[in-house]
Amino acid sequence: MRKNQVDMITLGCSKNLVDSEHLIRQFLANGYKVQHNADVIDGEIVVINTCGFIKDAQEESINMILNIVESKKRGKVGQVYVMGCLTERFMDELKAEIPEVDGYYGKFNWKKLISDLGKAYYNDPMGGNRSITTPSHYTYLKISEGCDRTCSYCAIPISTGKHRSRSIEDIIKEAQTLVDGGVREVQLIAQDLTYYGLDLYKEHKLPELVERLSDINGLDWLRLHYAYPNAFPRDILRVIRERENVCKYMDIALQHISDPMLKAMRRGTTKAETYDLLHLMRAEVPNLHLRTTLIVGHPGETEQDFAELLDFVRDIRFDRLGAFVYSHEEGTYAYKHYEDNIPLEVKQERINELMRVQEGIATELNAQKIGQTLRTIIDRQEGEYYIGRTEFDSPEVDQEVLIKHTDGTPTLQVGEFYPVEITSADIFDLYGRVVNR
Incomplete structure (x- = not known):
């Protein structure tokens, strides 16, 4: 000890x-x-x-x-x-x-x-309220705590309580401190980004917050995580489109698409509204990369509901997708009102099939990047490879760019940006080489 x-x-x-x-x-x-x-x-x-x-x-x-x-x-x-x-x-x-x-x-x-x-x-x-545990060039910035949603399956509000926004001034101050300390990429996080500001300012303030953060000199990338489709602040799309250092990336939790499931999940939206929002996002922000999260096996999910979900994934072709098997959590609405009536083996079969579909889509989308030159930040070096990411990928959860360290490869610095030509791709990663700046 x-x-x-x-x-x-x-x-x-x-x-x-x-x-x-x-x-x-x-x-x-x-x-x-x-x-x-x-x-x-x-x-x-x-x-x-x-x-x-x-x-x-x-x-x-x-x-x-x-x-x-x-x-x-x-x-x-x-x-x-x-x-x-x-x-x-x-x-x-x-x-x-x-x-x-x-x-x-x-x-x-x-x-x-x-x-x-x-x-x-x-x-x-010691001149700051956090000790960054991530690589020094990127970090997470929490802008609110708690959640006012009443989704049937979710226990998060039990742990976090009601949504509570931090003030814009407080967030700006922390972001400036982080950038002054060497951070170049900030991931904005919350249980629900979408509601930001409603409690403090009685109106959606996410677009204003992101604009003001993007004005910070030295902040190269700003990324948004954990939005909801219901009551989505659509003006944020203008901000993402107009501000060069706001990543063309949106992490929006959709969970399902069939109307019976959206109603049972208490999501406050419909299939048609979800499609309309996604189409608007892609129309407003060219080359926007979408990440979503889906749930399979929620009580009452039929084969027809699941088939609709698969068709939805094939149709929208999400750039990034994560999925969960429904978990019957004590204290949730679903725990109190629904029977956990989908056998575990059926849930597992469904999530396996869903991810097989997504892997095929991811492979095709990655292949389309071959030949493109993408601005890439280097996160680390592992063996014979430098490991980096584009603006379309968040650390820990998304794919990476692997650059082989050979005699012809210049020495790359962690935390620096380089133009990387994508030379090959697979399901989960891109491979490339640094080109002349």
Whole structure:
């Protein structure tokens, strides 16, 4: 066990990661050494930031807690603390089942951990309120917390509560600090970008926020994650089209397309409205790359509903697509009102078929990029390859550009942009070479 060392373990989404980065900065300001998601966990203090999204994520979090508690029993680590979405939902059960944990904290009261350790909580410590754990050239910027949606399947509002926007001034200040510290790419994140500003300003403020952020000198790429089709602020399309440093990329969670499923899911939109919005997006923003998320196996999903979903994916040809098998989550509308009546094997067959269709589309779309020269940021070097991304790809979740390091390849710097000609492609990645600037 290493004295005065904190091991921070973050599970789940990028919004959790931002919370961890705030806490890491507090530990550093109090004189601790901090490791994040290290291969070897041996700290005097271990903090696990959990995910409670669906059952698989819950099981991953619980297994991590049990593993660290076992390390504590063997004397390899000291105190163990658990925070995040899982504890927000299941605090009492966790305390009863795993009492060896030294302290449990929810999604929002984790700041109390610092005072419980007898340490000071600093405002704006060390010239910034976060310690970036991503590569130094990109990071995530959370603009709001919580969600006012009532989607049938979703437990997120149980953990996060009502939607609460940060002020534009506060977000601009943080973004400027990040850029001053070397960040060149910012991913805007929230449980729901679409509602940004409605609580504070009584109107949609996402377009104004993005415009003002795009004015920050040195911010090369600004990317939008987690929009909803219902009440979508359409003026954001103008901003994406007009501002060169706003990526031609939109992450919009659609979940399904058949009207019976959209109604059962309580999505507040229809098939026709969804098609209209997607067609508008592509008309307003040339070369816009769309990422979406879909759910299969929601209670009541028929073969006809699923066939409509497949036809929708073939028709729209999403550039990026993720999918989940429906999870019957305690506390949700679906848990209270629907029977989880789709067998697991049917759910699995459906998601496999859906992803086979998407893989074929992704292969075709990638092949169309061969011969194009795309501005590419270098994220890292792995073996004989430099690994980069275009503006159409978000870190961690999307495909990458692989540039082989050969005698003729110039030395590339992580965090820098290069013109890369795409020479070949497969389902998940592009391959290219740097061309003269």
